[in-house]
Structures are given as C-alpha cells and as structure tokens.
C-alpha cells in the first residue's frame with residue numbers, strides 16, 4: 001500500500017512500552033531533576049539506559065550497519081514524539097544532541113580505527129561529544145566563512161581560532177571542530193573536521209554562556225553552551241575525520257538529520273503543552289464560565305491541535321521520504337520541517353502560558369521553562385530564515401520565466417479554450 005497511516009502491532013507495542021516508561025519512570029522525576037546528586041544520577045541513568053537497551057530502543061537514529069537498531073526515520077519520528085515529552089528522555093534513549101549528530105558524522109566519515117576510538121564508546125554512552133562550528137565573529141548561519149584554522153605541521157594539525165555556543169563542550173570528552181584547512185576550496189571544500197579531546201593543551205574552555213534557558217548558568221553542567229579559544233592547539237594527524245576539505249559536507253550530513261530530529265521531539269513537547277492548556281481550560285472559571293467555554297480559548301485549543309496535527313503529518317511524510325530516498329534528496333524539506341515545527345511548538349507553548357495566566361508565566365508549571373529552552377529552535381542549526389530561503393530557491397528552480405503575459409492570463413488563454421471547445425463538440429458528435 002502506498003499510503004498507510006497505521007503502525008505495525010509489534011512496533012506499536014514498543015511505542016506503548018516507551019510511553020509507559022517515560023510517564024512512570026522519567027516524568028515523575030522532573031520536579032527534583034535539577035537537584036539530583038550528579039554521581040547518584042549517573043548510576044540511576046545507567047540503570048535506566050540499560051532498560052532501554054534491553055528493549056532494543058537505544059540509539060534509534062542509527063542504521064544497523066552504523067551500530068543502531070535501524071528503525072528508520074519514520075519510526076524514529078513516532079519514538080521521538082514520546083521522547084520529546086520529557087527533556088531528560090533524550091539521554092536515556094541515547095538520542096541526545098549533539099552526540100546523536102556527531103555519531104552520524106563519525107559513522108559516515110571516520111575510519112575503522114577512529115570509530116573504535118570515538119564512535120562506539122560514544123554510542124555506548126561511555127564518552128560524550130560536542131560539535132564546534134559557530135564562531136562569535138564569523139561562521140554562524142554561514143559556515144562557508146570560518147575564522148578558525150587548522151594547519152599541518154609534521155604529524156600534527158595546529159588549530160587557532162575562537163568558537164562559541166558549543167553545546168556540552170565543558171563536559172564532553174571530545175570536541176569535533178570545524179576548521180579551515182584548504183582556503184582555496186571555498187566555499188564548500190575549505191574546511192575539515194578534527195577531533196580534539198578535552199584537556200588538549202591549547203583548547204581553553206573560556207566559560208559556559210548564560211542563555212534564556214539558563215541565565216544564571218553554572219559552569220560544567222550538561223546542556224550548557226561553551227565559548228572556546230584555540231591557541232596553538234595541536235592534535236595528531238589521525239584526528240582528522242575524512243579528508244582535508246570534507247568538513248563542510250560532513251557537517252551538512254550531520255545537521256540535516258538533526259534538524260528533523262529536533263522537530264520530531266518538539267511535536268511531543270507541543271502535545272504535552274496542549275494537554276496542560278486543555279486541563280486548565282476545563283478546570284478554571286472566569287466571568288461565570290469555564291475558560292473552555294470562552295470562544296477565544298476554544299480558538300487557542302482548536303488552532304493548537306490543528307497546527308500540531310499538520311506539523312506531525314509534515315514531519316512524518318518527510319521522515320518517510322528520508323527512508324525512501326535518503327536525507328540528501330530531501331535537504332530543503334528537512335529545513336522546511338524544522339522552520340515550521342519550531343514555529344508551531346513555540347506558538348502552542350505561548351498559548352498555553354496565556355490560557356494558564358499568571359500560573360502559566362510562573363515556574364510552578366514547566367511551560368515557561370520549555371518556552372525559554374525551545375526558543376533556540378528558530379535560531380539553532382541554522383536560522384529558519386535560511387531554511388526558508390533554501391526551500392524557496394529549491395521550489396523556484398522548477399519554474400522558467402515567461403515572456404509577456406503569465407501562462408494563466410485568462411484573455412490570452414481564450415483562443416485555445418475556444419479551439420478546445422470546438423474539438424470536444426465535434427468529438428461528442430454535436431452539429
């Protein structure tokens with residue numbers, strides 16, 4: 001069957017297990033999660049991860065040949081909706097960014113020896129990784145212009161530069177750094193990816209940056225975003241992933257999948273937020289009736305539900321296309337999904353805050369934190385403006401200019417219409 005909206009019973013059973021696991025083992029911890037002692041959480045986390053691994057649900061974004069269970073992107077989307085309901089789930093299911101993208105990059109570009117050293121330990125959750133592209137003064141939205149350089153000196157690469165917003169760099173074991181190695185190869189063959197182990201002399205993690213999500217950031221917590229300076233930072237030649245100049249292509253491979261994976265998880269967050277909105281709407285009264293009976297609140301509920309369902313279909317269809325044709329065939333659509341779903345989830349979170357009033361604005365509900373955290377969506381992994389621009393350019397490639405009136409110009413089409421009518425009349429046997 002070409003179009004099928006049903007989930008296979010065996011996989012539905014896996015999803016049901018995930019829903020129960022997230023609802024009963026993870027969500028209940030949320031109110032105290034930030035206070036849990038780090039060493040004890042590390043032990044409990046491993047215990048929970050073991051349960052996920054036992055169900056063959058660990059690292060679901062990777063194909064079997066890359067060490068994952070190989071469910072494909074559509075099933076991953078269904079799983080990610082559940083994972084997205086609770087922020088800590090990503091680590092428990094082994095799909096947390098930036099590790100997931102880094103593993104995809106290493107799976108595609110690393111040699112067997114490099115995989116042994118960095119990919120498989122990362123996949124097993126024994127080490128963690130960060131990815132350093134963005135710079136305070138150059139590359140951000142435009143990675144074709146980067147200021148960080150890597151120069152070959154004997155058996156070493158010497159890195160000089162300045163990166164920032166590097167998620168998890170202050171806690172990671174390795175940082176994958178995009179640095180310019182081949183200036184002549186600009187715009188797309190100029191950079192390379194080098195693995196820099198934490199503690200390498202010359203790589204200084206200057207600070208973790210305060211953000212909307214964590215204005216009073218505490219250095220060295222997972223999920224922080226670091227500023228890094230490289231000065232005469234030397235790594236052995238075999239820390240280069242792929243060949244010199246392959247960095248941009250490898251980074252694109254990593255970022256493409258990552259964009260839709262964010263969107264898949266946002267769907268779960270959006271639905272949980274809508275649940276909060278609806279529960280409040282049927283519980284609280286104002287001006288003599290339930291909030292749910294005010295038509296503007298009904299509009300928020302209906303619009304949010306419709307937007308989530310439409311976003312799900314868009315995401316699932318793109319995931320299905322990825323399974324069929326590969327990520328590179330749907331590159332523009334991956335950006336489209338990210339740009340669309342980031343807007344939907346923020347709109348739903350915003351409406352939930354509104355319907356819950358002061359309570360919604362307060363940290364007595366989790367929505368304000370989700371809003372602050374998810375606000376990175378339209379910026380991170382390339383701003384949405386860029387994705388929309390790529391999408392528009394891709395669409396426009398299918399069109400050719402016309403001289404004079406547009407093809408659909410009604411007066412110009414009239415003679416052809418009359419001719420067609422005469423022919424059809426004759427065909428039908430009219431005199």
Ligand SMILES: Cc1cc2nc3c(=O)[nH]c(=O)nc-3n(C[C@H](O)[C@H](O)[C@H](O)COP(=O)(O)OP(=O)(O)OC[C@H]3O[C@@H](n4cnc5c(N)ncnc54)[C@H](O)[C@@H]3O)c2cc1C
Pocket residue numbers: 098130131132133134135139140141142164165166167168225376379380381382383385386389
């Ligand atoms: C929470 C978070 C985590 C991040 N983690 C990482 C990480 O781990 N590693 C990493 O390398 N980076 C990371 N980043 C950085 C992220 O990838 C960049 O913020 C993003 O690519 C945009 O780059 P920029 O911030 O430099 O914005 P700029 O390039 O300065 O752009 C600023 C704004 O200009 C506009 N703009 C830019 N280009 C265009 C265009 N072509 N058309 C129209 N408008 C445009 C957009 O409005 C854009 O938001 C993270 C960012 C956030 C917020």
